[in-house]
Amino acid sequence: MKTQVAIIGGGPSGLLLSQLLHKRGIDSVVLERKTKDHVLGRIRAGVLEQGFVQLMEEAGCADRMHAEGFTHDGALISYGDEIFRVDFTRHTGTPVMVYGQTEVTRDLYDARERAGGRIAFNVEDVVIHGADSDHPHVTYTVGGEAQRLDCDFVAGCDGFHGVSRQTIPLSVRKEYEKVYPFGWLGILSETPPVNHELIYANSSRGFALCSMRNDNLSRYYIQCSLSDSPEDWTDEAFWEELGRRIPQEYAGKLVTGPSIEKSIAPLRSFVTEPMRWGRLFLCGDAAHIVPPTGAKGLNTAASDIHYLYSGLRAFYETGSETGIDAYSARALRRIWKAERFSWWFSSLMHRYPDQSEFDLKMQIADLEFLRSNEAAQKSMAENYVGLPY
Ligand code: RFL
Ligand code: PHB
DSSP states (O other): OBOSEEEEOOSHHHHHHHHHHHHTTOOEEEEOSSOHHHHHTOOOOOEEOHHHHHHHHHTTOOHHHHHHOEEEOEEEEEETTEEEEEEHHHHHSOOEEEOOHHHHHHHHHHHHHHTTOEEEOSEEEEEEEOTTSSSOEEEEEETTEEEEEEOSEEEEOOOTTSSHHHHSOTTTOEEEEEEEEEEEEEEEESSOOSSSSOEEEEETTEEEEEEEEETTEEEEEEEEOTTOOGGGOOHHHHHHHHHHHSOHHHHTTOOOOOEEEEEEEEEEEEEEEOSEETTEEEOGGGTEEOOGGGSOHHHHHHHHHHHHHHHHHHHHHHOOOHHHHHHHHHHHHHHHHHHHHHHHHHHHHOOOTTOOHHHHHHHHHHHHHHHHOHHHHHHHHHHHHOOOO
8 A cells, every 4th residue: 555644543643634634635544553432432631722723623623623612711720728710811812622532533533534534443563664764664464464555754643652652763762751659530420510611729638620521521630649540439439539629619519420431540741852753753642741730732742743744735735845854843842841831730739749848838839929920820821722833
């Protein structure tokens, strides 16, 4: 088989790139290790930046998002007995969009299928060959049968555990990592959200987040120990703990119900450099991870796709390699800022097992400053709604 761009990974990064390229007449093939249902079963991101929304518009996939998604102008932050609101729209002129990653991915799959896009599911043993040559190719198996895909470029959109990053030799690749000493236990429940905006809570019992997908679908998280497993937490225990961590006026309004999904995510900051090796480009979680506190994971994946798509478009339309040559540096400049914001917001909101009394005072002082200072809120709002591409 032959294509212009071989895309490893059929998550949101790979599908968005494939659809954007298609709109410009550039052919791609997506290779996905799992089934479509498996990809759609992952409950992940919920908050999308305006830049992401615009890319979905450009991809021709934003109609349902605009009809069913929710525009949020701000979010609440609580600590101790204090609660305050950061108004994103007042500070930046830009709201965020609350629309689940599952729905984004479904819309992208629908668009690729309508356009007759080639997506292979259940692919195994993916190997990228000749990434540092002008004629790379990818080999893989489907149902035990060996396949070969010849291409001009390879986009590694295969997430943190994929093969693309590992293809870049260790002599070229440098990795930066911070692992946090706690995880997030998340549940999805068919209950009305406790508030119409998100609540990020720093309590003496640990972090909690009240989020949502729609008027009758709530997403809640609590900081948990890394040794916990979802089975350790009954729904009752989860609701009780959540109620203890959020301000009383909201705890009293919590509508509880059975969870329809329950999972634990570890928290990690991770960046690999460079994001390009020859004709292989890394995008999204394949290249970088942020702790979910700032809602930046999928959004940084989207900015990578924007830079790569622009570079590939220029290459195919004019022959210019300037965009693809600049890809890694441009993407990383924005990623490190999102890494900083996610690290800062995580540090601000969680209780650390080894936190000294001094550390705690610093955290409270930082929260006090944010609560009372317009410039600090503006800075937070600018980062939360997304820095410019
Ligand atoms: P994905 O989604 O991991 O997709 C990669 C795809 O590649 C496939 N794959 C392979 N395919 C072929 N061959 C191989 N060898 C392969 N290896 C892997 C996988 O099966 C998969 O389908 O990466 P992508 O596309 O880069 O997307 C990244 C996002 O999924 C991720 O950054 C976000 O979900 C992070 N995230 C959030 N991001 C936000 O912007 N806003 C949020 O509100 C937000 N909340 C979250 C989050 C992530 C969370 N978890 C569980 C980590 C909340 C949580 C709890
Ligand atoms: C979510 O709704 O899943 C969500 C929202 C905000 C975050 C992280 C996750 O910071």
